[in-house]
Amino acid sequence: MNKIQKKILMITSVVLIIMVVFWIALTLFSHKTQNQYNEILQRYLSMNEVSRASQQVLTDLNNYMILSSVENLEKLEESKEQVESAKYEIFKLRNTENNFSITNYIHLIESFIETTDRLLLFQEEKDTEASAKEFSEANRISNYISEMTLSLIDTELNTYDRFYRGIIQQSEEFIKLGIWSLLLITFILLLVTYWFSLSIIRPVQKLTKAANELSKGNFDLQIKVDTNDEMAFLARTFDRMRININNLILEIKHKAGLERELQQNKILLQESQFRTLQSQISPHFLFNTLNTISKKAYLEGSEETSDLLVSVAGLLRYNLKQIDRAVTVEEEVAVINQYMHIQKARFTERLQFSFEIDKEALHVRIPPLTLQPIVENAVIHAIEPKEDGGHISFRVQDNIDQVMIEIEDDGQGMTAEKIKQILDEQMSPSEGHSTGIGFSNVVKRLRLFYGYEDVIDIESELGRGTKVVIKIRKQGGEIDAKAPNRG
Template sequence: MNSIQKKIWTLAAVVLFIMVAIWITLTYYNQKTQNQYNDILQRYLRMNEVTSTSQQTITNLNNYLLASSRDNLTQLNLSKEKMRKARVDVLELRNEENEFALTNYMNLIDSLVETTDRSLMFQSEKETEESAKAFSEATRISKYISEMTLTLLDTELKTYDRFYRGIIEQSSELKKLGVWLLLLITFLLMLFTYGFSMSITRPVLKLTQAAKELSRGRFDLQIEVESNDEISFLAKMFDRMRININNLISEIQQKAQLENELQQSKLLLQESQLRSLQSQINPHFLFNTLNTLSKKAYLEGSEETSDLLASVAGLLRYNLKRLDRSVTLYDEVNVLRQYIEIQKARFTERMRFVTDIDESCLFIQLPGLTLQPIVENAVIHAVEPNEDGGTIRFRVSDDDERVTIEIEDDGPGMSELKIKQILEEHPMETEGHSTGIGFSNVVRRLRLFYGHDDVIAIESGADQGTKVILTIPKIRGNESYDKAPDRG
């Protein structure tokens, strides 16, 4: 079976082969032309080196004649050595067209070296006049060398003029060949790509048409794709899926009636549960009864008992609210004070509750029954088990775009494991003593209400107490709270 991957690799191999062939051809031609250019350039540079070296030799000879020092003599000897090396390099440039001129050129080089040596000899023998004559002759020879260099260069230019013109003509022909070759390769690649793409898209179009028919509910049409790659296998699996769906439809129709009967049974069960709830004690009746007892205690002169019953009634009424409704921090603080009054009646002086509340922050919205479960947790763990009781500090402060609420106790603290369980919303065994709302439930509702996890943090350690920090945004979503609640 020919896979799509094989087809893609084949196309890539063909394109790569053509690119490599073109690259090798162009590289070979470019290298050949470059080598020819380098050869010609080297001929010109060698001839020019003879001229510059001869002039340098004359300069160094003059310096030595004026000041016969060891350094000047060393420089002169180096110049002569360069002349001899330049003569050897020029000898390699000999050909049929410049043989005679090149022979005279090398003789001039030999004459220059020889005349230089003669001038040095006269100088060493203190024959100044003869040395000066030799220097003048060397200068004249150097000028002849320069003129002969120009003559040879001119001859070289004429010799290789045909070569330059041939290169230009070859470049023009190569451009034409490149254009035709590019057109041919483009045509062949388009032809090959068309056949390659059709071998893939034709089966895909058939498979797409079959999918459209299935989407219209026609499960009786067989799917046939003529291909020998993965698409053929996909079509077979698609046809098998069609058969399975057709079978499942009949099974679903059979189960639909059973599902309907099950739904009816659920409705009957819910109705039964509703009637069972209606038979229980109505909490509103209990709330009204507590109000009645509060007024009766007040009329009988038991004002503390009356206040306590009123606090219990207010707490009960607040707890009857739906948890999915938001309230203001003002309402939460009020019900928290009622709860503290009830606990103070229980623990008397063992319980100390310290508040520091910024009144300007009480307008923010938060889920109902948020503060009481947290404070209740502090009462259970920090006040109740301690013989001397404990202190709970409640602070509300403004923090720019947020309001910070801190609930701190001086109890035994929490372990890292317990903090992790609370923040990961794992239910705790001690949750829900009076309200039925546990600490983890508060964490979950806060995160759902504000849409992010950093709304609550817990700081604690062994024998270091526990601090719960709520960071409440003043703006939640598209809501903006810019005024305090009506407290009347």
């Protein structure tokens, strides 16, 4: 049996017990009143029985005197016994108020019986005159008995009048008590019923509210019911369902986010290739043309122009590679050399560039076109605006747990707000660079490639230059080195 059924059974049992107690009390009071009425009525009947029995004896005496038969004698004896029996009942009616009257009444009955016995004796002796005399005496005593019976009944009526009034008053008080008891019981039952209904309605209201919130997509409302019945179990089950649905939705969102990131990774890794394909001149044709011009310049004795064209062709060839595969740091360093050779030809002595390369770290895998856009950013923002040029340093260090790549310039620096925009990947995809790959794009590709957020850091202040630090964890670098392709 469940808890709610037990509560209903308990309330029903209490109602039944109260009704039974009330019915028993009413029955007992009614039975007591009825017994009191019966007792009074029995007193009147007992007195009246004496008068009736004495009259019957007179009638039987008269019949026996007329005809002294055995049958009439038996009837007379039977009537005498009734008088004797009635006399003993009169003894029970004695109390302090009627003691004297009852005593005289009993003496009259005894005198009547003695007179009847003498009449029978004279009748047996055939003494007619004495029999007639005794019959007259018996008749006189019977009349006295009838008169005294009426007197006693009248006395009893006067005596028990107060008792009658007391019974009536008790009945009225009992009726008032019954009404108040019913009102009190009704009030208590209403309170109990209200409390019981609240113990069911409140959890249902909470569940209804929670269901409405769930239908609106709000899964943060906790469902708590402080009861100890099936409604609490239902609330706990509903709350677990809410948590499970919420977890499922979060898992779906997480998977969708991963799908979106993977898709963005693909798009970002192919972005350079797509931008190159937008050119109206075929890159392969341009690459072959640059090679031809380079050879012609070399044959004509312009070695410096030839070297410059070779660097441009090498940079172009690197950009034509498949953008969806990983490269080594060594390949990226070679591209930076070619890029800086071109920029040195452009800025001459205004551009100072230094390399510090730890050869043990050159095998580490890295996304293509990662370092060159950062160096290009330094050239654009640190070298071009200054008339006397500037210095860019490039360092690759092989530490115990990670490989550090640092690109530092002595330019004008940048604000903390711009650093935050870059690291939050909120800058424009293309910031006027020749490669068409922006700084924020590089940050996003590095994070997607290595799978952690702190892969890149920027240290800069206005007027004090900028240092970009790329931190490649060795475990991640070794794993990436084993993977030839990375989407």
